Amino acid sequence: MKELLERFKDEIAGSVSCFDRLILQGRMPILSYGEGMTRYLTKRGIKIFDFLQWASPITDAIKAHAEKLAQEAGLEIDYVRKKNFRKEKKIEEVLRKRGDHPGLVWIFSALEPCTTYAPKYNPDRKRPYMSAKDKKCLHYYFYFVDSALGLCYLRVPTWCPFRLQFYCNPHNWLARQLNQAGIANRQLDNAFVEIGDWKKAQEISDSFDAA
Numbered sequence: 001m002k003e004l005l006e007r008f009k010d011e012i013a014g015s016v017s018c019f020d021r022l023i024l025q026g027r028m029p030i031l032s033y034g035e036g037m038t039r040y041l042t043k044r045g046i047k048i049f050d051f052l053q054w055a056s057p058i059t060d061a062i063k064a065h066a067e068k069l070a071q072e073a074g075l076e077i078d079y080v081r082k083k084n085f086r087k088e089k090k091i092e093e094v095l096r097k098r099g100d101h102p103g104l105v106w107i108f109s110a111l112e113p114c115t116t117y118a119p120k121y122n123p124d125r126k127r128p129y130m131s132a133k134d135k136k137c138l139h140y141y142f143y144f145v146d147s148a149l150g151l152c153y154l155r156v157p158t159w160c161p162f163r164l165q166f167y168c169n170p171h172n173w174l175a176r177q178l179n180q181a182g183i184a185n186r187q188l189d190n191a192f193v194e195i196g197d198w199k200k201a202q203e204i205s206d207s208f209d210a211a
Helices: 002-007 034-043 048-072 087-098 170-180 198-206
Strands: 022-026 078-080 103-122 127-146 150-157 164-168 185-188 191-195
Touching (some): 034 048, 034 127, 048 103, 087 103, 087 127, 103 150, 150 170, 164 170, 170 185, 170 191, 191 198
Parallel strands (some): 078 103
Antiparallel strands (some): 022 164, 103 127, 127 150, 150 164, 185 191
8 A cells, every 4th residue: 555655646646544344253152162052041940942932022122123214214124135146236315315314224124044943962972052054034224323433333133143234434434523513525435535634634533442
């Protein structure tokens, strides 16, 4: 990158480095592996082969809560069937109509791959256990605008072990920080093409704490 900047220094107005995409995974450790799931159920007196009966009410509760959030925000949950559906294009359309003020923006659901469990019986140890299994389950994507981070989303699976995924783009955070500091800036897709004070922008970017 340093060589590129030097080579085209007469054509480059300035540069700033910052985090591109930040993805955080959320999980419950005891439910995140087969033996842990087995212990969790056994400790609570739940039969291993009753796993489906145990998990189904939680799935129903997640769906009901998603519907409640949508209703409270005046939104409808879109179900996406196409694999090549461009979420970015859709969210741009929504934001153009809605504006970028903080709050819930859009919710959609899609059937996507996930890792879950299946009950099995171990004849050697003479006991049932939970085994990892790849399947598909319904996922919800909650897109929202945060006052500091800008556009983010939370991906919520509806099936055990319920691994969450949070996404934000620190470019959007930097743009908001620049606006608050009164520094002119303009983004094109995921890049800054104009910044009024590149040095100050880099100082602000360096202050982002991803820890």
